Each structure stands twice: as C-alpha cells, then as structure tokens.
Amino acid sequence: MDDIKTNLTKMTQPGQTESIKDSLTRPTKATHQDMMGKAISYLCIGMVSLLVLSILYFIATKGVATFTTNHASLLDFLTKKNWNPGMLDSHGHPQIGALPMIVTSFSVTVLAALVAAPFAIAVAVFMTEIAPQKGSKILQPVIELLVGIPSVVYGFIGLTIVVPVIRKFAGGTGFGILAGTIVLFVMILPTVASLCVDSIKAVPLYYRSASLALGATRWQTIYKVVLRAATPGIITAVIFGMARAFGEALAVQMVIGNAVIMPKGLISPASTLTSQLTTEIGNTTMGTLPNNALWSLALVLLLMSLVFNIVVRLIGKRGRIK
C-alpha cells in the first residue's frame, strides 16, 4: 500500500553509510575488551586447574618416594602394624606399618557417619515434612551456625567434656576412638543434615499428595515414598560427611590419644592418619624416610578423598538414570 509513498527515509550521507560498512569488520574497543576479559578469566581458571594438578602431583611424588626412593614395601605399609619409620625391624626393613592408623581413621569415620545419619535424617524430615515453619525459622540458622564452628572448638569441647566423661564412666584415659567418634559425629551432623534437607526438598510434592491420597499415613508416606525417593541424595550427604570426618585433623588429634598402635577397643588411645601427620611432620627432616613415610599417609588421605568424590559421582549418575 505505501510502496508508492516515497521515502521519508532518514537522510544518510554517503560518507556515513560508507563508515558504517567499514566499521562492521573493524575491531573496536569492545572486541579488545572481550579478548582481554576472556584472557583474564581463562587465566584464572587455568591457575586454579594448575593448582589442583600440582597438589595432586606434589603429594603423589612425595608419597610414593617411601616406596621408590627408600624401597620400603607397599605391602608392609598397608598391612603391618609397626609404625616407627626411623627404625629397622629384625629383618632390616623399615617399620612403616600404617595399618593401625588406617584402621583407626576408617573406624572413627564409619562410626561417626553411622551415628550421624539417623540424627541428620530425623532433623531433615522434621524440617521438611513435619514442621517446615519451625524448621526453617529455628533449625536452619542454628545448623548454618554449627557448620561454621571451627574444628578446633569442637576439639576443645571434646577434650574438656567428652574425654573426661568417658574417663569417668568407661575408665581408661578417655582418649580413643569413642571420643573421636563423638566429636566427629557432632562436627559432621550439620553438614549431613543440611544436605539431607536439600535432597528431601527435591522430591516433587505430587509424590506426597499421591501417597496421602491413597490413604497412607504421614509416616508411611515419609518412609516409603519420600525417603525412598531421596535415598541417593541422603547417601551422598552421608558420604560427604564421611569425607569430612576422614580428613578432619585437629579436632580428632586432640581427643584420639595419639598412640600409634592397633586400637584395642573404643576407649584405648589410638592415632588416625591425620593426627599422626599433624603431630609428626614438624618433627622429621625433609627427604628422610620418616618424613617420606608421613607423606605416604598424606597420599592415602588424598586418594581417599578422590574415592569419596568418585563414589558421590557414581551415585549421582545412577540416581539420574532412575
């Protein structure tokens, strides 16, 4: 219709048109900014990646030096019970049996997770299913605060309350796996609980409505539907808690007793990988066997943290396929 109507076209000088055309292919401040910005952010992520690689590399090379440079036996390291890397045993092999520490580390980790899991699940169910109002108002901030309490404070409380109480009621020194378990349980509880809350919250609401509509009680719904659906998330939460417990150093070191012997029970002094590392690394000389043996302990810690990571990933993948 208005094809015939002639142009009310904007007056463009020929020169200007030319310059627009040229500008389309010319780099400007914007393109330079973009290149620079890209370079900065790539550099940062590169540094972070390099950092992770070098941590893995350095700890690994230091950790295997015990077996490559000092020719100690890996089998001895994993299965023998005598830890005294400065001394040789009757066969002339260095005494680098790390089994007591490995066993103790796993014991406190697994026990703490076993105790923490039901409490964390109960708290999570309470916060999401039973009293979401109160839960988010009271429990949420408390849990957030507890996540933030430094581990030395937990260790201090363990040392001044948990250890004396165990000593009084169970005898012995009070130091040991039990004290370590109790401290770690309280330490990982808030982390595990808040991750459980996330995974329960992720269960769609209609699962619950469907179950309740079929006449199931609230508990049946929670137990058979909600928790069932949230299981991968809950297991992930517990594994995160275990990873934290396994790697915790100072709080455990303060209550475990630091005796490198096979734990005889829950209330006899023992030593974890982390506690041995923190106590001894300053007392050994770089490059010697006793020092390298400690780096081997650090390598075990690092590998275990990778294992926890992989397990979490596997659960994530399986959970998604279902």
Next chain:
Amino acid sequence: MEKYSFEETNILKLSRKLAMETENLQVFYGANHAMFDASLQFPKNRITALIGASGSGKSTYLRCLNRMNDRISTVKGKIIYQDTDINQKSINVYEVRKHISMVFQRPNPFAKSIRENITFALKEHGIKDKEILAERVESSLRSAALWDEVKDDLDKSALALSGGQAQRLCIARSVAMQPDVLLLDEPASALDPISTAKIEETLQNLREKYTIIIVTHNMQQASRIADYTAFFHMGHVLEYDKTNNIFTNPKIKATEDYISGNFG
C-alpha cells in the same frame, strides 16, 4: 493440526530501498534444524511484522538478525546489511548491534536509575558530553512516549517502573543508540491492553526514522501497525507480502488458516 506443504510459498521480492535482508538463513540448535532457508527483504523505514504460532521460528529468526542467537545456536546463510554479509566470523558483532538494536519480550531494564539506563550504553560507546547525553535521554524518552511520565523521576530506579513503562524505557534505551534497525521480539505480549496501545503508538512515531521488524503473535497488532507481514510455520517462511494482502487475500492455505484462527 493439518499438514501444510513447505514447498508452496509466496515470498514478495521488493524493488524499493532495503534496510537489510537474509538469504537462505538456517538455524540449528545442536542437531535440531530449527529454521529452513529463510529469505526475506526488509524495506527501509517501514514496519515489518513476523507472525506465526509459537515454535514457528519467528523469534529465533529475529534474534539472528543482530547475531544475538550466536551464543545458543549455529546460524548458516547470509544476513545482508549495508551490502555486507554480517553472518561471518570476521564481523564485529558489537558494531552490528549498535546499528541493529533489539527489544525483548519481557522488559529488562538495568538495575540502575532511569537516566543511567539510557546513558549507560552511550557512555560505554564513548559519548561523554553531558549535553548530548541529556538531549539523548529526553529525545529517546519522548519518542517512546515516556518523557511526561518520568521526567521528574529520572534518577529513580528503573526497577520501580510498571511493566509497560519499563518496556517503553527499553525501547527508549535502544532508540537512544540511534540505530538503523529496531528489532522487537513480542514487545507487548507481557503487557496489559493500555500499555500495548502505548507501545503501538510509540512504534508509529518511530517508523519515520527507523526500520522496524517486530515479532508478534497478536494478529490484530500486526494488521494495525505493520506495512509488511511474514508468516512463519514450523521453521519455514511460507508467505511474505504487504500486510493488507496477507490479511485480506492470503495466497497460502496455512496463512489463511492461521489468520482465521484455525490453529496457533
């Protein structure tokens, strides 16, 4: 929905001055072929409407015109602007977008004051003179029919504006750049009828100076404001003609069915 042939098309070729055109534009989202051989010519200083059902590819097509779809899809074919194919790697997309600006479906003012919303990009592009900036603020707000409503509140947050005002601010923000072409992606779809009417009025004011390409799902809107209309269906442009012809005498069955409300 009926199956329509994609072979049968009616695409108008223009002899008048063009603002831009596309030749065989194709868009892929990963392996998904979303736009097939779209060739359209946009006349200078006219309003062209792109209509079609949701998912017909009209918004995807529009976002290609100033290379906004680069981030999320692969675009093949030619987009010709200023005798240059701007769909090439060597093209400075930021310059392209200075001349071909875009307004989106949902108002997206910056979390800054009304004045800063307009001056922000101008300053970034090197306009420092306070008088020029003040002049641009006023003239762009006037052409977006917003000046009278906000002239006393220029330093208030743009997030306090109503949806319709915010959308007109977004139009003003684009206009202040003094682009050649203004792309609008369903600019009134999230707004009430009164705000919609104001937006349409704004577009009528702007047609004198700008080439406007607008995506709309509102056929009354297209027939009210557009000089030319293109009908999109499932990633194909089936018909492109003067708006009058499209709405009174469509040549393609799919267009006829769509405008008479049989689907979409």
Next chain:
Amino acid sequence: MINAKQSDKVATGVIYSFVGIVILILVAILGYILVVGIPHISFNFLTQPAQSFKAGGGIRDQLFNSLYLLVLTLIISFPFALGSGIYLAEYAKQNWITSTIRTAIEVLSSLPSVVVGLFGYLLFVIKFNLGFSILAGAIALTFFNLPLLTRNIEESLASVSDLQRDAGLSLGLSNWRTITRIILPAALPGIITGIILSAGRVFGEAAALIYTAGQSAPTVDYANFNPMASDSFLNPMRPAETLAVHIWKVNTEGVTPDALSISAGASAVLIIVILLFNILARWAGKRIYRRMTATR
C-alpha cells in the same frame, strides 16, 4: 503387629526425640563455650600478648594475626575466584574441558584441609623458602577458600536473568562489559554474602595453618607501619599463630597453666566473630539487594 496409625505415632515420637537431642547438643555446645568463655573475655585478654609458661596471657597477637591473615587471604583469593567464577558462569562451553575443570574444583574443595596445608608447606615453606609466614598461610588458605568462593560466584552470576545479558549485548556492549558492568553488579548481594561466609570459615581454619603460618607469634610493633620491617605488624613474611591455632596449641602442648580458660575465652571470641560474620552476611546481602532494586 502394630498398625499403620500406631507406627505413625511411634515414628513421629522418635523423630521428635532425635530432633530434641540434636537441639540439646547444639544448645549445650554454644552454651558451654559462651558461658565458660565469655567471663574470660576482658579488655586485658584481648589486648595482652600470650604467655607460654605462666597464667594470665592474652590473645592480642593471635587475634590480629587471624584478622590480617583473613584480609590477605581474601585479597589473594577473590580475584582468582572472580575470574574463575566468570569463566564457569559465562564462558564455559559444555564440553569435556569444562567438566574436567569442574571436577578439579570439586576435588580441591573436598581435599582435607591438612593435605592442602601440607602442600602449602611443601611448596612455599620448603621449596620457595618463604619459611613459616603469613604469606604462606594466606596462600594455603587461598587454596582452601578458592573452590567454595568460585562456586559461590559462579552461582550468583548464573542466577542473574539472561534477560540482563540480552539487554547489554543488544546495545552493542562487549561480552566482558556486559558481565562486569551489568551482570556482576546484579550478582553482588549473593557474592558479598558468600565472601563473608567464607571469611568465617577462613577465620576458624587451623589445620592448613600450623605448618604454613606457623605456631609462634613473635612480638611485633603495632606502631611500625612499614611492611618491610621485620618487627612490623604488617610484615607478611613473619610467622603468625592465629587464634584457632592458638587454641589447638595450648591444649596439645599443655605447658600453659590456664590453658582451659584461655581456650574457652578464645573459642568464645572465635564463635562470636563467626556469628557476627553470619549476621553481617545476611544483613549486607539484604541491604545491597534493597539498594539496588528500590528507589534511591
């Protein structure tokens, strides 16, 4: 056989009692630290240097060291976390490189802090010969802090609507300017909250520090503002025991007669500071958000 109704009641009861126990534990911990610790906090306690072999020592140097270390850590870690967060949120394509990088960051965040500390010890204290120093400690804490801060920044950036990116780009702004001038300001409340919360974690960390920043607090001159001077309180190359390390040390070495009251007081100070960080984080996040969205 108990029926569904009864088991519902029993289960509810069990859950309530578990929750009750948890709350009891939490209240007991906080109560113990605050009740036992706060009486020890006095002006003297906060302003006197620590004593090794006699009672009555304060925590002046440790408190300052903790704060100084925190500031240095944030100064070092924030730019890297910001760059990495921008990469992950804005530039990362969905491919194997990105997923490898994400895995690497996850691994870093799950490493025990003692391992991170030992790496810092190995690299900076031994290899680069920095000795036990605030700088080595700050770098070790940076390693510890980076993954969480990076993820926080990434999430804050990603939560800004794509509409804002569209707006910037459609006006001819470069990607970088769109990110730094539009997306970043909009993500600021989340980022600030994340920084403050990470500050709380850094403030309480000890395991990564005992072999990097060291376990001694040499006397420093708080009037000497020359960071190059060896006795200046600002000298980043001096060893610096922090508050958290101090708590650990007086408890494990057991030579300080009033170790219990010092640790209780120091723990209370730690918790109060972290509590303040928490409150500050909530308040700052809300306030900045309000300032950005509402009228000025």
